[in-house]
Amino acid sequence: xxxxxxxxxxxxxxxxxxxxxxxxxxxxxxxxxxxxQHPGGGIVSLFMLSSGKKKHxxxxxxxxxxxxxxxxxxxxxHPRDSAVYICAVRDPGAGSYQLTFGKGTKLSVIP
Amino acid sequence: EAQVTQNPRYLITVTGKKLTVTxxxxxxxxxxxxxxxxxxxxxxxxxxxxxxxxxDKGDVPEGYKVSxxxxxxxxxxxxxxxxNQTSLYFCASSLLxxxxxxxxxxxxxxxxxx
Numbered sequence: 001x002x003x004x005x006x007x008x009x010x011x012x013x014x015x016x017x018x019x020x021x022x023x024x025x026x027x028x029x030x031x032x033x034x035x036x037q038h039p040g041g042g043i044v045s046l047f048m049l050s051s052g053k054k055k056h057x058x059x060x061x062x063x064x065x066x067x068x069x070x071x072x073x074x075x076x077x078h079p080r081d082s083a084v085y086i087c088a089v090r091d092p093g094a095g096s097y098q099l100t101f102g103k104g105t106k107l108s109v110i111p
Numbered sequence: 112e113a114q115v116t117q118n119p120r121y122l123i124t125v126t127g128k129k130l131t132v133t134x135x136x137x138x139x140x141x142x143x144x145x146x147x148x149x150x151x152x153x154x155x156x157x158x159x160x161x162x163x164x165x166x167d168k169g170d171v172p173e174g175y176k177v178s179x180x181x182x183x184x185x186x187x188x189x190x191x192x193x194x195n196q197t198s199l200y201f202c203a204s205s206l207l208x209x210x211x212x213x214x215x216x217x218x219x220x221x222x223x224x225x
Contacts, residue, residue, distance in 0.1 A: 031212075033213075033214060035216070041218065041219070042201070042216055042217060042218035042219050043201060043203075043216035043219070044216070045213055045214055045215065045216070048212075048213050048214075086153070086154070088154075088214075097142050097159070097161070097205065097207065097212075098156065098159070098169075099144075099154075099156070099203075099214065101146075101153045101154040101155075102153065103151070103152070103153040104153060
């Protein structure tokens with residue numbers, strides 16, 4: 001079973017700062033998800049990627065399969081970005097749909 | 112709108128009183144799953160279902176039951192809730208395929224057992 005580590009656990013940033021959240025996993029995967037959870041809210045999928053890089057607005061996700069590592073970047077951070085960001089991986093192989101989750105990174109963006 | 116709907120959002124109950132948390136998805140997804148989220152432990156899988164009448168245990172199934180009689184619904188049943196089942200619960204669904212499919216999550220159900 002995969003082990004997923006996220007860093008940092010907690011992150012406080014000033015509005016406008018560039019933010020990076022890291023995720024490492026222990027064995028090969030078929031896909032990696034970045035999820036966002038606002039306080040009191042549900043979980044929203046931000047990205048799903050299996051290689052390379054994806055961008056959506058101010059958010060960028062990258063993955064290095066050889067290094068077993070992914071990063072989530074937020075450019076020009078804003079207080080509304082304050083949330084818990086969760087990395088989740090799917091093990092490889094047809095028929096594997098189980099997700100293994102990191103413990104999350106709590107981001108607070110201060111005005 | 113594609114969504115996963117859980118009900119209720121909040122529930123306070125007493126030890127031993129049977130309860131059901133409902134989960135419904137409108138995307139015709141085959142795969143559905145229940146997770147609980149606890150501080151310091153992250154999200155852990157309780158049960159999952161690959162299709163109608165096909166269910167299996169996740170990592171923390173003790174004290175829970177599920178059923179999948181229809182494709183869209185996947186209720187979570189606590190026959191005799193105990194305080195250690197106080198948690199935030201999420202239902203999720205996705206298509207079956209190569210494994211490279213997006214997951215959709217419900218809004219969560221915050222359960223307190225006293």
